[in-house]
Structures are given as C-alpha cells and as structure tokens.
Amino acid sequence: MARSPRSATHLVHHLEAHHFLKPSVIPLKTDVPQLAEYLWAQTTAYQKAALQSGYVQGLKSVALNPEGFGGYMVQDSVFCFKAQGNIDIAVTNATDAILRKFLEARSESYKAYYQSLFDTWHIEDASGIKLGTECTEYVNHEHNVATTMNSIYFVVAMIPCAKLWPWIGQQINAIGGSFGVYDEWVKANFNPDSSGVEKYEKLINTAEQDGHIDRKIALDVYTASMKGEAGFFGSIKVK
Template identity: 35%
Template sequence: MNSARSCFHSGNPIITLKHALNCPRTVSVTFSIAEKHNLSKTSPPEHSLFWRLWHQNKHYAKKALATTFIQDMVKGTLNPISYTRYNVSDAYFCYSGADDYKTAMNKAQDAVLKAYLSAKYRSYKRYNEMFPRTMCLKDASGIEPNAVCKEYSDFERSVVRDEEAVYTIFAMLPCEFLWPWLGSQIEYPDVTNVYREWIMMNLKVEQGNAFAAGNFLVDFESVYGREIDHDKAGRIYRQAMVYEWQNFATACSY
C-alpha cells in the first residue's frame, strides 16, 4: 500500500486519492507465508471448488465489468464524485471488516487459515489507519455508506459470526479473484488516464493470491480431511459476488 498523501497536496486531487486508496480487500500472500504453509499460487485444479464457484457466478463478474464505474474509469472519464463516493463508502466496509477478520482469525483452528485471515486483518487495519488522514476525517464514524455497501458489510459479519472460520474464505474469494480478473479483461490504461495508478494497483494485479486461497481449500478437504458444505459455500460465495457487482453498479447512482 502506498503511503498516504496530504489532502492539501498540490495538483490533481484524484492523483492524491489514487495513490492512497489501494484497496485492502485483496490479500498479498507473501513468499514467507506461502513457503511456511506450502501454499501454491498457481491455478487450482480445473474441477476444484474454486473454479466451480467462479464459473457458476461468472455472469456477475461480467456485469461488474460492464458497469459505468469500471468502463468510465478505464476510459479516464469517470466522474470524480463517483470515484470518491465509491471509496468513501467502501471505507465503511473496510472499517467494519477489520473487526470481522480479527474475529474469524481468532476462531480459526487451522494454522494456514489463521495466517491467511491474519494477513487480511492486518491489511484492513493498515488501510483504516491511512484513510482518515488521506480524506481529512477524524474517523469513519461519520461515513454513511450506500445501502448495498451496508448490506454487504452486515452479510460478511453474519458469516463470520454464525459460521466456522473457513466459510469466511468464501465471503472474501469473490473480491479476491474478481478484481484481478477485471484487470485481465481491460487494456492497460493510457499514461494520461488520471485513474491509471488506481487501476494498476487494484486491478492489474496477480491472480496468485486468490489461487493460494483456492489451493488451501483443496488441501483443507483432501489433505487435512476437513469437510466443507459445498452448498453453503456456494450460497455465501454467490451473495458476496452479487454485492461486489452491485457495489460497482451503484457507485454512479446518486
């Protein structure tokens, strides 16, 4: 994550924002974590749960790609108000999510799952410390998220609260893979595109971090002998994917 810049930095305010608002909702699986826990960052097996869920819900990913928010950002014509509204609303999700991932981390019995959720929690925590300084806010208590973002946050919290820790992975996987997938579907932005760096930091990123989660799920069942309710996992994954799409879709509606 890039360091925050002053809200009064001279120059284009969107450049100030795009340097600071690198989305924390994708986890970087560092070499040390991957090596310690033998996590492969290559594509999971073709018929794995990771790919089954993705293909079953790919139409929502295509809807996200087609949103005005994504398409106008790629063209460099996105209304700055829409961009800012999206990031401020998303900050609410991240502030709520930090506590959720801390709870899931503490519930996790598996060492790999605990390490993964810990990385997620730390990512959110860093972002939450940076965001108020970037946006000249005291804290996130004054943020009024849009309805979709609030529902998404409440949904994630319910999964963390009511389900075993492993099901938290299915609430986060849609975001974890959707964003780099979106990056793979768009051209590299022109150097004159004011949103170029945000796109490069948030969309044009490796898919290996999501793959690591998918491979963990394979090992969770086949190596560790643990059971995952695939129907439940599918319901959680699908709802999270719908919220990801709707978050983009509503960003330009005001």
C-alpha cells in the same frame, strides 16, 4: 497509491505451511470440477455485472465523475474499517492456528489501509459516513460468515474480490492501458497478476476434498461476496 487489501494477496505466504496446500491423501473426484473452478463458473453473471458497471467502465474510459470516484473511496474506507472488525471476529473464532495467523495479518493490513484512507479523505469518525445499501449488505454478509461459520469459509468469502479484480484488470488492459487521473489506482488495484489467489483456491479445493468444506455452503458464501462486489461497483454515481 496503496493497493486495497481486499484484492491484494501478498499475505498468502502465511498459509504456505498449511496442510491444505499439500496434496490430499483422499483421492480427487475426477467427475466433478474442483471447488474453486465450480464457484467461479457459477458466478459469471455477477462478474460481468461488475465489469460492465458504470464505475469500472468509467475508469476504463477516463470518464468517471470525480464525485463517483470519491464516493467509492469514502465508502471503501469505511467498508475496510468494518471488514477489519469482521476479520477480528473470525480470528477469535478460528481454531486453526495457521488460518488464525493469516487472518491476523489480514486484519493488520486492513487497519493500515483504512487509516491511510481516513487521512486522505479527512475522515475522523467512521460512524459519520452513511454507506449505501449495497455496501452495507456486503459488510453484513462478511459479518455473518465471521460470526456463524468455520474460519475456512471466511477465506472462501475473500476469494471473489481477490480473483475478480485481477480478472477485471485483464479485461480492461490495466497494465498496458492509460486511465488518466485514475491510472495509478487502476494499475495498483486491478493488477492482473492473480498468482496469490491461486493458493487460496488450492486451499479451499483441498479443504473440500478432505471434508472440511460443504460445496453448497461455499457456493452461498462465494456468491454473496461476488454479488457484493458487483453491487458495490454498480451503486456508484457515474454522471
């Protein structure tokens, strides 16, 4: 079973040449936490809500109603369809060549994934699927970031999922545990390896240090994405 591109970080290699992944010439402020650490610390309530959601706990206990799993997957396929459109907007607006290349690769990965899910779940037309309120709000949030902000903030918007899902995997012992019919999905998507997201975090840390990210704006973007994750998980019918 394919891993969702929302949590996958294997395309981070497209960013390795970026100057934000090299040491900044601007001295680091030692009296405040770095941006990535700060953003994660400020969103613990949503992280816990995602972990304690009926969807995640249902997967953990192998008690999730199959209807709930199907409902999540069908919505997630359309979420990724719409997310690809948002990424393409971010690509169009990107002035940074390396970020543009990275986002282009992300777009292709989303397209391949949602097309695979459309085949699996017999979806011919995404417009025929009604998304729940929480999923719709998440899509709209990403659309707003893509259309109104510098492309570096789209990276900020992607980090919550990329960091949250491995963290959930750690909490539920995704690798060592047994999840019945959901075992393959849990092990693929909640894999606790978070090495890729660390590069995303280094990128935004240096971007802020060099004056390309405003901490308050980043917090708003990051929080909305983390809220979207928790809300989407929490919206799924589990009984």
